[in-house]
Amino acid sequence: MMLIEPSNTTIIYRPITENDLPAAHALSQALRWPHRLEDWQFVLRLGAGFVAEADGTVIGTALCWQQRERHGTVGMIIVSAQHQGKGIGRELMQRVLDQLGERCTHLIATQAGQPLYERLGFQPTGTICQHQGTLTGFPATQLPAGASVRLAEPGDLAAIIALADRGAGMSRGDVLKQLVTVAEGAVLERDGQLAGFALLRRFGRGQVIGPLVAPDTDSAKALIAHWSDACAGAFVRLDVSGDSGLGDWLAQAGLAQVDSGVAMSRNGAPEADPALRQFAIINQALC
Template sequence: MTIRRLTQDDLDACTRLAEDRDWLPERHKWRLLFEVGEVYGIDAPDGDGLASTNVLTRYGDDQAVVSMVLTASRYARQGLARRLMEHAMEQAGDRTVSLFATDNGRPLYEQMGFRAIGGVVKHTGVFEGEPSGRTRPAAEADLDDIVKLDAELFGTDRSALLGRMFDFGERVRIADGGFGHCWRNDDNTVIGPVVARDEESARALIGDLALDAGGEVRMDLDEAMDGLVTWAVAHGMGHPWRTARMVCGGDLPGDRARQFLPFMQALG
C-alpha cells in the first residue's frame, strides 16, 4: 500500500475515517491542517476511502508536530500507523518532533523513540466569570507584534499559522505582553493558542475569550500549571481528559511555562 500526500479533495475521506474511529468529523480543523501542514494517507485496499492518515506540521527549521494518526477500524493492527509515522519522521528530518498521545497510541510512539515530557488535560464547560478589563480585540495590524512575541516565547517561527487566526478563528485578543485566540470546532469553542509573559495576563485572555464565545468552551491545560488548572475549574471548567505530550529528537525550544494553551493539540 502506497503512502501519498493528500489534498483538500480528500477532505471527505478524512472526515469519514475520523468518524469510523468515533472522532468528530472536524472539517474546519482538517481544512486548516491541509493549509499549514502535510497530510499523508494510505488508500484503503477495498476502494472505500482511506485506510490510514497522519499530519506533519513544520515550524521553522527546528520543530515539527505529528497529529491525526488514524487507522480505519477494519485495518487496525496491520502496521499502517507505523508506516505513516516512519514516513512523517523522515520528512521531518533533523527537527525535534512532538505530539500528543492517547493511551492507545503511546506504545507505538515509545517504540519509535518518543518520550513523555508531561501531560495536557482537556477541560470543557461554560466559563463563569466577568470581563477582566485587561484585554482588547486584536486587529491584523497587531499581527507583527503577535508574531514577534510568539517567536520569542514559542521559540520558533509560527508566523504562517498565526497569520491565519483572523480568518480561521472567532476572536483574537491581546493584552500587555500576551495574545490569545479562539476557534469554533464541531461541538464547542476551543481557546488557544494563549501565549503570555505571566499567568495573570493569560487568565485575563482566556477568560475574556471564553466570555466572548459564550456556550461550551474547551481548554487544553498543561497539568503542570496547577494554579491555572485550579482557576479554570473554579470558573466552571470540568470533564478532564488527559493526553501525554511526547517528544523525539531533542528538547522543545522556547519557554514552555509561558505557553499557556496550544493552538490545538494537532498543532502543538
C-alpha cells in the same frame, strides 16, 4: 509503496489530497473526535501527509507540519478499528517523520499511541489536559497596575508572532498568519508593551481558545476571561498544559477536564523563553 496484509489485501500508501478529506473526516468521527470537515481542510492547508488505502477505501491518515527549518509537529494519526495492529500506523508515522527529516518534532500522544511513538524515538515532555463544556462564566480576575487586556488589532500581528515563538520555543509565524484569518485575538498590554495573547476561533462542537501565551497564570486567566461575554452559554474548549495552574479555575467556569494526553518530542525538545509560557496550545495536531 504497497504492502500485502495476511488477508491478501493490498495496502497503498500515498500523499493525502483534498479529495480524501471526507473519508478522513469519517475516520475521525468514528473515534468521536469533534473535528468538522472544515477543521480538516484548515490543517491540511497548512501541512501535508499520507493516507493508507485498502480496496479503494481510506483506512488511515497521518499529517505533519513544518515549523520552519528546525521544528515540526505531527497529528491526525488515525487507523480504522478493523485495520489496527497491522503496522499501518507505524508506516504512516514513518512517512511523515521522513518528510520532516531531522527537525525537532512534537506531538500529543494518546495513552494507546504512546508506546509506538516511544519506539520511534519520542520522549515525554509534559501533559496536555483537555477542558471543555458549556461556559457558565469565568471567576473574577485581577491584573496588576499598568496591565490591561484589549482586542487585538492588525498591527499587533508581528508582536503576537514574536510572543508565540518565545512561548512555544519554535517558529509559529506561518501558522499564526493563517490562524488570524479565522480567529479573533485578545492581547495583554503591560506598561505599553504586548506581553501576552489568546486567540478564539470556531472548532469542533463550538469555540476553542488557543494558543494562549502569557507571562504568568493571572495574566492567562485575564486573557481567557476576556472572552467570557462572547462565549457565555456556548460550548468552549481549551487544551492547557498539565502544570498550567488553570484546571480548577476552568472547571469552576463549566469547563471540566475530560481527557489528557502526553506531550512528546523527538530530536530534542522545545526551548521556550522562561519569562513566557504557552498555557494553551493551538490544538493537539499543530500543538
